[in-house]
Amino acid sequence: MTSPLVTFDGVVKRFGDFTAVQRLDLTIDAGEFVAIMGPSGCGKTTTLRMLAGLDQPSEGTIHIDGQLMNNVGPHKRDTPLVWQSLALFPFLNARENVEFGLKMRNQGAKERRDKAMDWLERLGVAEFSERNVETLSGGQRQRVALARSLVTEPRLLLLDEPLSALDAHLVIRMQSVLTRLQRELGITFVYVTHSQSEAFAMADRVVIMSNGEIAQVGLPRDIYREPANQFVAEFVGRNNIIIGNITGNENGNLAIQAPDGLFTVTDYERVKNVNDEATFVIAADLVTVSRTPAESENTVSCTLISEEFIGSVVTLFLETKQGTEFKVQLQERELITLDHTAGGAFYLSWKTADAHLLPG
Amino acid sequence: MPQPSTRNTFNGFALTWRMPIIVWQVLFFVGPLLFMVAMSFFLVKNYRMVEAFEFKNWEKMLTRGYFWDSYALTFILATLSTIVASVLAFPASFALAFKVSPVVRRWALFLLIIPFFTSYLVRIFSWYVILAESGVVNSILAQIGLGPYTMLNTMFGTLVGYMTLTLPLVVVLQTFALANIDRNLVQAAHNLGCSPIRAIYTVIMPLAKTGLIVAALFCFILSFGDFVSPYYLGGSKPPTLPILIIDTTKSGQQWPRAAVVAVVMMLTLITIAFASLALAYRKRASR
Numbered sequence: 295m296t297s298p299l300v301t302f303d304g305v306v307k308r309f310g311d312f313t314a315v316q317r318l319d320l321t322i323d324a325g326e327f328v329a330i331m332g333p334s335g336c337g338k339t340t341t342l343r344m345l346a347g348l349d350q351p352s353e354g355t356i357h358i359d360g361q362l363m364n365n366v367g368p369h370k371r372d373t374p375l376v377w378q379s380l381a382l383f384p385f386l387n388a389r390e391n392v393e394f395g396l397k398m399r400n401q402g403a404k405e406r407r408d409k410a411m412d413w414l415e416r417l418g419v420a421e422f423s424e425r426n427v428e429t430l431s432g433g434q435r436q437r438v439a440l441a442r443s444l445v446t447e448p449r450l451l452l453l454d455e456p457l458s459a460l461d462a463h464l465v466i467r468m469q470s471v472l473t474r475l476q477r478e479l480g481i482t483f484v485y486v487t488h489s490q491s492e493a494f495a496m497a498d499r500v501v502i503m504s505n506g507e508i509a510q511v512g513l514p515r516d517i518y519r520e521p522a523n524q525f526v527a528e529f530v531g532r533n534n535i536i537i538g539n540i541t542g543n544e545n546g547n548l549a550i551q552a553p554d555g556l557f558t559v560t561d562y563e564r565v566k567n568v569n570d571e572a573t574f575v576i577a578a579d580l581v582t583v584s585r586t587p588a589e590s591e592n593t594v595s596c597t598l599i600s601e602e603f604i605g606s607v608v609t610l611f612l613e614t615k616q617g618t619e620f621k622v623q624l625q626e627r628e629l630i631t632l633d634h635t636a637g638g639a640f641y642l643s644w645k646t647a648d649a650h651l652l653p654g
Numbered sequence: 655m656p657q658p659s660t661r662n663t664f665n666g667f668a669l670t671w672r673m674p675i676i677v678w679q680v681l682f683f684v685g686p687l688l689f690m691v692a693m694s695f696f697l698v699k700n701y702r703m704v705e706a707f708e709f710k711n712w713e714k715m716l717t718r719g720y721f722w723d724s725y726a727l728t729f730i731l732a733t734l735s736t737i738v739a740s741v742l743a744f745p746a747s748f749a750l751a752f753k754v755s756p757v758v759r760r761w762a763l764f765l766l767i768i769p770f771f772t773s774y775l776v777r778i779f780s781w782y783v784i785l786a787e788s789g790v791v792n793s794i795l796a797q798i799g800l801g802p803y804t805m806l807n808t809m810f811g812t813l814v815g816y817m818t819l820t821l822p823l824v825v826v827l828q829t830f831a832l833a834n835i836d837r838n839l840v841q842a843a844h845n846l847g848c849s850p851i852r853a854i855y856t857v858i859m860p861l862a863k864t865g866l867i868v869a870a871l872f873c874f875i876l877s878f879g880d881f882v883s884p885y886y887l888g889g890s891k892p893p894t895l896p897i898l899i900i901d902t903t904k905s906g907q908q909w910p911r912a913a914v915v916a917v918v919m920m921l922t923l924i925t926i927a928f929a930s931l932a933l934a935y936r937k938r939a940s941r
Contacts, residue, residue: 348841368844381842385860398847426937442846 297360299324299450299482300345305354307340307506314340316506318354324449327476327483329497331490333529337506338486342452345484346373358450369398374443375452378459380435382427388438389414389423395446413441417471433464437471444475453485457492469495490530494518502526520650524573527652532578532609532621540570548572548651553616557592558646565653573652578609579623580648583640585632590643596620598640601629612640687920694913701907711910715918721898725918728878728894731809735816735877740870742817743824748854750825751832763829766822777818778882785811785887807889815883820873827872831865832858867934874930875923895919 298321307315315337322328330338343349344356347368356363363371374395382391392410401409414420417437422430427438436456443451453472457465473496476483487493493500494514502509502517502525509529510522521527527535538552546561550572559574566572582588587595596612599619608629610622620642632640697706715721750759769777784790785805795801805811835858843857844850859866881896890897895915902912 346845348845367850368841369847369849372847373845375842375845377838377842379836379838381836381838383839383842383857383860385863394843394848395846398843398852446847 301357329485329493330501331493332503336503376456378455380439527575578621588643593643696910715914732878736874747828750829812888815887827869831862864934
């Protein structure tokens with residue numbers, strides 16, 4: 295049995311009256327790529343800074359590799375951080391920036407230089423080694439910053455929104471650089487981001503945080519398809535959230551009366567009873583839209599409000615008579631068959647099996 | 655439509671409003687400066703200055719040992735003052751920039767400006783009382799059986815005076831330089847294994863380099879040109895260059911020779927200023 299590399303146990307962090315992180319319990323295994331995701335101010339960066347020792351927890355304990363890390367200064371840890379601002383030293387050239395961590399470990403000049411050049415080579419920026427970092431492009435600086443963090447061969451690498459300042463096409467390229475590095479080196483990455491696409495594309499496990507608490511931990515797919523609560527359902531993906539009252543229960547198949555109709559949802563966990571309030575989620579890409587009333591268990595009729603075109607995928611925003619908003623995602627080529635500009639009613643339907651009941 | 659070029663067109667409005675400062679500078683700075691340079695070539699006959707273009711004054715001053723003794727003394731004192739002020743100021747500036755709250759920093763900077771409310775001369779005379787043979791410091795030291803120490807009319811006295819003149823300014827300039835450092839860079843250094851003490855000279859000082867050098871430069875300029883401290887607290891023996899200027903004008907109306915000293919001082923300061931600003935703003939060569 296392998297013991298976890300990182301353990302947060304009841305960690306609380308307060309800044310004066312403000313509680314940034316409240317009761318955080320989380321374990322991270324060696325070799326895992328964990329993404330911590332959430333809106334601004336959810337406590338994700340504070341969590342990362344506590345791992346680096348830049349902030350100390352107000353309560354609770356943090357263990358790294360079995361060692362208690364509370365009150366261990368940042369310079370005594372081997373937890374390099376890739377900063378959102380990159381934080382490259384402007385008074386050093388690219389190679390000297392990479393050498394910095396080795397210099398602090400009092401390694402010899404020759405050894406430092408060789409290791410730094412190795413890493414710059416590995417990240418494809420060796421040709422810029424003697425350049426002033428301010429003259430490099432965003433993508434090049436990013437690679438220098440990564441090399442600087444990895445040159446000491448840490449077991450744990452912390453990344454704080456490192457790709458947020460890059461152009462979209464560079465983000466995709468750097469994502470593959472990062473995942474490849476992580477697989478090759480076998481080290482643990484803790485990656486903080488507000489971007490769902492970055493988190494889902496790279497991470498083995500995703501931690502969703504909200505108001506200083508963990509809202510859900512799980513595999514990207516599970517979080518996407520089976521959100522644990524309304525916050526996650528709203529934050530992740532394009533979900534339609536429907537709230538109603540349970541009017542019937544047949545072997546876990548709940549009949550839910552909502553303002554827009556009667557729907558069926560399966561309660562696999564058997565946690566709900568008749569007359570309870572229930573919230574369920576139907577993902578926007580699992581809704582079928584047609585111009586004729588559909589023969590299905592779950593249907594609503596809507597009018598089209600607006601559409602959002604982002605390439606091959608189109609999101610339609612529709613509204614029922616009761617004023618409930620529905621989102622539907624479909625392929626751009628499917629849209630043409632709908633004659634969607636003509637006005638009139640749209641009929642939405644979905645399979646009962648695709649609807650996800652929130653356990654809360 | 656192409657924008658009309660503002661570069662080569664005559665802008666009467668801008669020129670009108672710039673005129674007062676231009677006139678002022680030409681009348682009271684450039685004019686006197688040129689006159690002083692010209693005066694260094696004049697001659698004095700029967701205690702009266704007569705226009706001429708002779709190198710006699712330059713020859714007379716630059717070949718005399720006492721001139722170069724004064725020059726060396728002034729240069730050493732100013733250098734010493736710059737080192738002492740920079741070293742003394744740094745811990746205070748560091749604390750104000752990194753260790754205290756913004757409210758405390760604001761109050762401290764305000765208090766550092768207060769000494770400038772009183773005349774420098776008045777502050778120097780109060781040091782006279784403090785440092786004298788029977789002054790405040792020596793009478794306190796006498797209580798514990800020490801002293802009396804001679805502090806007036808020594809290099810120490812001059813340095814105390816220079817500190818009075820420059821230390822608050824150096825602290826203010828250094829604090830601004832340090833407070834403007836990107837904190838992320840300091841934390842990044844800690845994150846890469848740099849201890850807080852080591853970070854001071856590996857990261858903080860290189861980042862604040864420009865401001866620290868400018869503060870030192872101000873200190874050097876003020877000390878090099880100061881007359882009051884070396885005269886009243888340093889005893890003026892041997893004289894520094896500013897004292898030499900006064901002495902020369904008093905002895906036989908030798909204004910041209912005084913002008914020689916002044917021009918040499920100006921040239922020295924211009925050289926020092928250019929050299930240190932070049933150092934302060936030097937960027938790493940990118941190969």
